[in-house]
Amino acid sequence: MYISVADGAVGAAAARGREYSRDMQLVTSVAYMRAGQSGVVVGFRGGRGMVARLNAMGVRPGVYVSKRMAQPFRGPVVIRAGATELALGFGVAQRIMVRVSG
Numbered sequence: 001m002y003i004s005v006a007d008g009a010v011g012a013a014a015a016r017g018r019e020y021s022r023d024m025q026l027v028t029s030v031a032y033m034r035a036g037q038s039g040v041v042v043g044f045r046g047g048r049g050m051v052a053r054l055n056a057m058g059v060r061p062g063v064y065v066s067k068r069m070a071q072p073f074r075g076p077v078v079i080r081a082g083a084t085e086l087a088l089g090f091g092v093a094q095r096i097m098v099r100v101s102g
Contacts, residue, residue, distance in 0.1 A: 026100040030067060031077055031093035038066035039098040046095040054096070058084055065098060 027042060041063050044051050059065065059081050068078040068085060070093075077093040079086055088096075 027097055028100060029094045030065065030079055030088070030096040030098055031070075031090055033067045033098065033100065035067055035069050037100055038064065039100040040064055041096060042099050043097045044095055045097065046092075050092065050095065054092075057086055058082055059086070059096065065096075 029045075033039070041059060041061050043061055044054065054060070059079075063081055065079050065081045068080055070077045070090075074090040076087045077090060079088065079093070
């Protein structure tokens, strides 16, 4: 699982959706990754329906994803999961938690 960094000095990072795993690797939502960043899905913050829909599209915990691009003003976010490119709404992208690599 992951732990929040909201206690104290890193409150601004937590407000932007960033957290750190127990081994201090950055865990963030797909929405807050930069274009070109990639990582491994560690979980979701959503209900069964959203999780089932993402599973059907190939986005599951353990899958390597990369953020291709995002539109301004909380517009759609384009990710690549395996050989598939997906356009997700900003709200859904906020709920996909990724351990950022590199």
